Amino acid sequence: GIQVEQSPPDLILQEGANSTLRCNFSDSVNNLQWFHQNPWGQLINLFYIPSGTKQNGRLSATTVATERYSLLYISSSQTTDSGVYFCAVAYNQGGKLIFGQGTELSVKP
């Protein structure tokens, strides 16, 4: 089945810094979502981005489907950005999402 790999596994930032998280996937997909799991465990939708570029405030994402990767950019990080960022993909099969292992981000004040 399709493989999803995220990097880096862990990231520590000083407040105000920028970062880029990467998601590689091993086959063609027709759904790619980025999630933020906050310290309380909630999974928050960030982007639905099977291709192209989207921006939402300090966050933006780019998926290059032909090269099978997606990037999540966080600018001017804040302590509330801390948590785990997951990339998940789907390719038919009833829409099941296959998750990467996540990037654990810690933003220090």
Add this chain to the structure above:
Amino acid sequence: DTAVSQTPKYLVTQMGNDKSIKCEQNLGHDTMYWYKQDSKKFLKIMFSYNNKELIINETVPNRFSPKSPDKAHLNLHINSLELGDSAVYFCASSQESGGGQETQYFGPGTRLLVL
């Protein structure tokens, strides 16, 4: 207005017991899912239902039985709970027709601890 809700949020129980987790979505979606997040935070699909019909059963032990009374509800019943069932269970929904092209929205999760 909570889009996808789950009850209970926390569940602590003894090995061997039977328990249920309920999920409801008010988004008008046709498809609902159960995912399991283990202690290493890895998320994996368990089941999906489309209009009350089972679509995905991802080799989950038959102690787990999903039930969908209508397309807005998907409940998860677990028999004879084992220590390894301790995890966070997430319900999700999407306007899915089988092609995987729709955004999935997740509930707040149910934290199950089996003692």
